[in-house]
Amino acid sequence: MEDANSYLGLFFEPIRQYLQDDAVSEILINGPNQVFIELKGKLQPTEARFVSEPALKAAAVNVAKNVGRMLNEENPRLDARLPDGSRVHAVIPPLARCGTVVAIRKFKKEKLTISQLIEFGSITEQGARLIDVIVKLHKNVIVSGATSSGKTSVLNVLSAFIPETERILVIEDASELQLQQAHTVCFETRKPDKNDKGEVTIRDLIHSALRLRPDRLVIGEIRGGEALDLLQALNTGHAGSMSTIHANSSLDCLSRIETCSLLSGIDIPLSALRAQVASAIDAVVHTARLSDGSRKITAVSEVLGLKDGEYVVKDLYRFNVRGIGPDGSLDGDFTGTGHKPSFLQEASLRNMPLDEAMFAQG
Ligand SMILES: Nc1ncnc2c1ncn2[C@@H]1O[C@H](COP(=O)(O)OP(=O)(O)O)[C@@H](O)[C@H]1O
Ligand SMILES: [Mg+2]
Structure with missing residues (x-):
């Protein structure tokens, strides 16, 4: 090439x-x-x-x-x-x-690894372990953030936590992810030709993927109506899937999934849609490019369902800005928020205990 x-x-x-x-x-x-x-x-x-x-x-x-x-x-x-x-x-x-x-x-051939993210201060070892556990427990995760905040890089890191024993189907608009697992099948969409023919969308590929016995679906990015197809896939037993979406916070991520689902053209009452989003998505990993140019995982949040028609989303672990240095560099730390994950016990039963102290309010 x-x-x-x-x-x-x-x-x-x-x-x-x-x-x-x-x-x-x-x-x-x-x-x-x-x-x-x-x-x-x-x-x-x-x-x-x-x-x-x-x-x-x-x-x-x-x-x-x-x-x-x-x-x-x-x-x-x-x-x-x-x-x-x-x-x-x-x-x-x-x-x-x-x-x-x-x-x-520019395309970077070398993908960032979790060790590099830790080394760069994008996340701590504890935070990385939390994300690893979330993936291993088959939670459905969305990585959210602005353009170029590091979503795809974090999705790549998340996907690396998937065990070698599972069958992974990857769907992307343009192939960016690099999965190391042997049993990985990758698909790429196709734009329509000059005569507006031959287009193959993320939605089409989700439909195919579901018939190809996936253990996990990894979808590069949700931008439109495919959000609804993904929700339906997640709610019909494809737990442990992951994707990214452009959003400003973990909570905004859920509203964005709603908005994208409405673009599918399928008429679904908002309350029903919300219930689908709340039950399909278990966790959100939010990424940001901060004012000093550094990229970080600024929040790992858990989606706990709906209350009075509103999403209940709790940050489990997050980056707190504590001050700004004279050169504009940010000073801060990662801490818990006082909310423990609902899957704490599940994690220890599965031999992946999490240190509860990390969830104490910082
Ligand atoms: N934590 C990080 N630290 C340093 N650079 C990063 C980090 N995450 C991503 N990058 C770099 O930032 C650029 C944008 O990352 P990417 O994951 O493609 O963002 P997005 O998918 O949100 O648009 C890439 O060049 C990537 O290598
Ligand atoms: Mg991206």
Whole structure:
């Protein structure tokens, strides 16, 4: 497979050094005269410039051509995945007011491991153990967070806790996850062709997956109506499944699943939908990119059902910001909140005891 760095470098000469630098995770081009990069989790401006707007636009058009797509007046937006997994999104003028806008999210071959997350201070060993137990007990988990907060990375780490003995079906829009278990079957969706034919959606693949005897479903991301299919799968005995969703908090995650379910076009009363969400989802792992650029698992929460029509969600373990240093770096710690998991006993019966002290209020 062609190395996308050299391949993109061919078209985007002015940013070649950032394409080659593994410490750079994203490159954001806002017209010919402004290029930002994300370096070690921090966004920063660069000196890179394109010769002219036509040169920049031509580069974007060439990238589109190389992946068999069009970027022109009629199709002014490009959402493409390159052969190496990097993602490119481009919008050309007049939609983009400052000239051609391009965002390149580089694909990291090396996935983060739980040990690295602990080393980076994204979670503690105790927190990691809690998540491990949640997965091993077959709880259904959603990883929530903003764009680029680390959801996919955390989902990958969660999936690594699934025992080798189980059959795992993975469904993604664009293959990002890397499961190590031998018995893993991966699917990827397909966009419609030029004639609007041949599309295969996450929903279609969930339907197939359910007929392929999964022990676990791992779904890259919930964005739309597939939320309802997932809920139904979870409520009909596919415990231990996991996915991610764009949301601002553990509680917001449940509302987002509701909203996405409504996009399925299937008419279902809100109260019934809420009951489905509350019974399907057992835990939420919330991720965030904090103001100092660090990414953390800011909360591990348990969904306890509904009370008076509202979700009952309790944080079990979370990151508390205690102060901000002179350089903007955050000071904080991970503690419990005084709520113990409902599965404490189940965990010790299954020989995975959790240290109760970690749940004491911090
Ligand atoms: N805990 C972390 N510490 C440092 N970098 C991280 C962490 N989690 C994710 N990243 C990096 O942040 C970028 C975005 O992560 P990703 O998991 O793709 O986010 P999301 O799925 O929320 O958009 C990737 O380059 C990833 O390697
Ligand atoms: Mg993601």
